[in-house]
Amino acid sequence: MKILTCGKGGCGKSSVTALLAIELEKRGYEVIVVDNDESNFGLHIQLGMELPKDFALHFGGKRMVAEKLLKSKEGGRFSVFNDGIRASDISEDYMSKKGRLNLIAIGKIRDFGEGCACPFNALSADFLRMLELNKGEFALVDTDAGVEHFGRGVEAGCDLILMVIDPSQESIRLAEKVNKISEGAGKPLYYVLNKTDDETAEFLLDSVDQSKVVSVIPxxxxxxxxxLVGEALNFELKGIIELADFLERKTNRER
Ligand SMILES: Nc1ncnc2c1ncn2[C@@H]1O[C@H](COP(=O)(O)OP(=O)(O)OP(=O)(O)O)[C@@H](O)[C@H]1O
Ligand SMILES: [Mg+2]
Known part of the structure; x- marks a missing residue:
């Protein structure tokens, strides 16, 4: 199952992605984490892994990806892949590994004035569409803040969207927007309430579509x-166990 994590800036997308990846790996799954955030460099640290080379470099870098993207406007469907791709096809330069955890970073903005991140999102969309998972594999996609990645169709290749909601009006409002987008894309959407206490959890449950809430993380x-100190999130959290249970049930049902 391919799962995309989204939400407003700082709500905990990367933390939830890392905690969930570590929990699923512990349960024996092969987990392919896709870092689709071009700005932040924290996910690999939260996973306790090395940051691999940008996956975009495998295709000649951002400019080459953009060129192929432009060609696709003249007809044809944009793809840098000839065929479906499996995690095992990707060389270790572009995928770091730790146990059954695998990490791919699509591309990072590193230099001043190097241009927009659109080609990275396009490459992500392409990769997720072409990625073929084996039985017992999960792909977890961590995105940048907001909804830009939806505009590039990154969610199209995913099976399910997880929106992380922190206790803020921005998150509550964004939940409605993401709900509409996910309906339009025909993708199931579930909410993870994060950074809550009893009072804020209750408020959030009253404010969003409760039937979509699959986990509450204090x-x-x-x-x-x-x-803060740059250590991996390798500890258990009840809300993450609930979330992993839910996703396990979903994959088993779909098989
Ligand atoms: N359940 C939690 N309890 C306490 N702190 C949390 C929790 N979840 C996330 N945080 C903190 O919130 C901050 C932002 O977390 P994180 O980087 O995961 O968010 P993000 O949504 O990925 O941010 P960005 O939009 O910048 O990518 C971090 O300092 C993290 O430690
Ligand atoms: Mg993040």
Missing amino acids: EDKRVFRNC
């Missing part, structure tokens, strides 16, 4: 601390 000092 504010937890360990998450904050490990992100």
Whole structure:
């Protein structure tokens, strides 16, 4: 199953992605984490992994990806892949590994004035569409803040969207927007309430479509601390166990 994590800036997308990846790996799944955030460099640290080379470099870099993208406007469907691709096809330069955890970073903005990140999102969309998962594999896609990646169709190759909602009006409003987008894309959407306490969890449950909430994760000092000092999020959290249980049930049902 391919799962896309989205939400407003700082709501905990990367933390949830890393915690979930580590939990699923512990359960024996092969997990392919796709870092689709061109700006931030934290996900590999939250996973306790090395940052691989940008996957875009495998195709000659951002400019080459953009050129292929432009050609696609003249007809044909944009793809840098000739065929379906499996995680095992990707060389270790572009995919770092730790146990059954695998990490791909689509591309990072590194230099001042190097242009927009559109080609990275286009490459992500292409990759996720072409990625073929084996039985017992999960792909978890961590996105940049907001909804830009939806405009590039990154969600099209995914089976399910997880929106992380923190206690803020921005998140509550964004939930409605993402709901409409996911309906338009025909993708199931589920909410993860994050950084909550009893009071804020109750408020959020009253404010969003409760039937979509699959996990409630309290504010937890360990998450904050490990992100601050740069250590992996390799501890158990009840909300993440609930989330992994839900996703396991979903994949088993779909088989
Ligand atoms: N459940 C939690 N409890 C405490 N702190 C949390 C929790 N989840 C996330 N945080 C903290 O919130 C901050 C933002 O988290 P994170 O980087 O995962 O968010 P993000 O949505 O990926 O951000 P960005 O939009 O910048 O990519 C970090 O300092 C992290 O430690
Ligand atoms: Mg992030």
